[in-house]
Amino acid sequence: MSKANKTLASALRLADRGLPVFPCAASKRPTCPHGFKDASRDPSAVRALWRDYPGPLIGVPTGETTGLFVLDVDSAKHDTAADWLERYAPYLPDTRAHRSRSGGVHFLFRHRRGLRNSQAKLALGVDTRGDGGSILWWPAAIDQGHHRAPLAELPEWLVKALTPPPPPTKTDVQRPRTPEAARAKVAGIVGAVAAANEGERNSLAYWGACRLAELVTQGVIGPGDAIALAVEAARQAGLSPNESQRTVASAFRGQQ
Template identity: 30%
Template sequence: MATMDRHPPHCPPHPSLATLALAHALSAAERGLAVIPLARTKLPALPSPHRGDPPSAPRCHGECGLPGHGVYDASTDPRRIRALFAAAPRATGYGIACGLAPHHLIGVDLDTKSGTDASASLRELALRHLFTIPDTVVVATPSGGRHLWLSGPPDAVVPNSAGRLAPGIDIRGAGGYLVGPGSRTEHGVYSTVPGTGHLPPAPCPPALLRLLTPPPRAHHPMTGRPGQHGLGLVQFVLSAHEGQRNTRLFWAACRAYENGVGDTLADALTDAAVHAGLTEREARSTIASAARLTAGP
């Protein structure tokens, strides 16, 4: 007796969630958005290769060449993305790294779980500081919240924050990521709001950008003589507050390598980071991570 096919000819098998997530991730990468695979928990799907390392071990941002470094794995290279998803067969979504060229993405997360009306808080901020949110990509979250995608200028670093701008408003900036539309999590599916998916991330209004970027501190003088653009990057690292030193160094190193002066500025950026409070080993590791992330395919 002939056995029945598991999937009749008129009913082709459904693609796996990982395959769907990969397709969405590749589509985002075509728009210049660097991506990583995510698990149903919204956390990176690949475990760290350094789980057994002692606490005193230097922090690795991917210099070891292995996957599993969270947002530092993010890439727009289709081959790299396929390899990441192949190593994460249980992935059901993807994350979009913020703060990277070409969009320098800033995510405004309007949360609903805090019991406050985050959209109303944002409207109040806009009225008080005289800005409007332009038409841009809006992603609906399973909890009823919204993610607004904005682009920042290349010379501004927006730190991640939760509730600092206003209750219920979280910001995803350099070193953070947004759950991409099409991702399936344990709470539901993320999807673009109709009429916004085709839009590019709109420029962040200057008044809002000023609220998102902390004022610089006085910086230490440097003895080196990098070029004017390089000097600005070095001073930017020197003015880092506690808690944003590594983020600022990573951003500045990315900009340096994107402009072809990363190796030239590496020592000056390291010195600046040490002045700001990082160890030399931490600084070198972060700069190496920036070099790897900005390297062409």
Template identity: 30%
Template sequence: MDSNIIHETDEIGRILNVSLDRPVHLMVDYALNYAAMGIPVFPVHGVRAYQGGYICDCRQGVDCKSAGKHPVTRNGHKDASTDPVVISRWWAKPPISNIGIPTGSSSKLFVLDVDGPTGEEALEDLHAYYRARQGDHFDCGTETLQSTTGRGRHLYFNYREDRPFHGSASEIGSGLDIRADGNYVVAPPSLHRSGRRYSLVGASTPVLDPPDWLMYEILQRETGIFGHTEQPLRRSIGCNRGEAIMDGTRNIDLFKYGCGLVNSHPPDEVARRITEINAGQCVPPKDEKELGRS
């Protein structure tokens, strides 16, 4: 794929910006637009109206636990294509499928999936931590192309094949998932089971390179540094030294500290240590319910 198509223009946002008034039957046109930009796509089950809400259009219907999000094709994201003939055939007949995009090396895109309020809080904690340490050099990364989801948002970034990595779920923070090699995302203007469409935020926004702090978080996880000892985590050092952990970074400090213990300590011991640090070092301490969510 020509990197100039995506990496140096606003072509994705310009072509695919979605209005809720656009007819759903044009979904194939959106799929073909992605393909024309070198982004492979594949069909994902859509949703249909049912008793005042929406359910999956697959055979499981109301019992489907992944409504509007799981692949139609046998091999899922591995079947993704840029061939207009194949794509037109996939979207030729009802029910109208949602659009899936494989992340990682095949699309040259990866996604930070921010899942609702929990993800937003974790992301803000990360921002606060790195902003305090990088000052004017801090780049939050939110200037890149984004789309709304059912209750959160997707942040799209350029994926570099010389720094490959796989996806992860809540490893850099609660409610923050990375979609990369081996993963996919549901793309605009697909219909979420909530009845809301996945929609791009800003038609002229380009896809940018990820900020350094995000790659640092991802690659430490990918290389297995986290979880092997108590003190490879730069944020857990403050916990170990007895330093104060201030509001704004408490969630991420405690989360990373716990990650450094899980492989070498039983769960009860991990919980005990985190509770002690919360009571003795967090300013102010998190309440028990809030601590449990961290």
């Protein structure tokens, strides 16, 4: 059987199991015009996709459509991703996992409503795929990974880390009335971030940086001091220097 026929046969088997599929090129890009939106479970539609837009790889949508949420750890290309996985692997439940061709790994979980895609939010080289996303189904191309395990629920600490903090309330953005009050507010924000528990460090670091950025706009603290305090608090919480700087920079950009 030719490689093209093997790919189509694998795509049809996935469709028979209820997973919508679409063709992708060796470059990993969809070959069909609308990407994952063209994915189908219907055998006739699948055959038509591979006839009209042939590709050697199989894409599968994530999110509500398939009930899949994927943690994509590119540990082979990014040391930060390898460090993240080493740190958090003990806290990940046993779940289905696919090795990628580059040497990374896809951890597959049951999708949690409201979670979309993220890029480097957890660490550089650690992305997620939820609503509006898709993955390559590597077991159809390479025989590696933990294919047989059932899908686990997404851990709450990971949900929390990926959930944006709530918008500030009016109380949050009130300007402190005295220098003492300003110092106390800054110290409270920095202390809350530095004391973050494992699993909430990224979200609290982002929250704290946003609060300090607001104080900058109010003239309470200078931008250089605010950024330095935010980065140091994130590092004290346990984030790496790169993670700390990236999270703080993202928060300050969002306040501009």
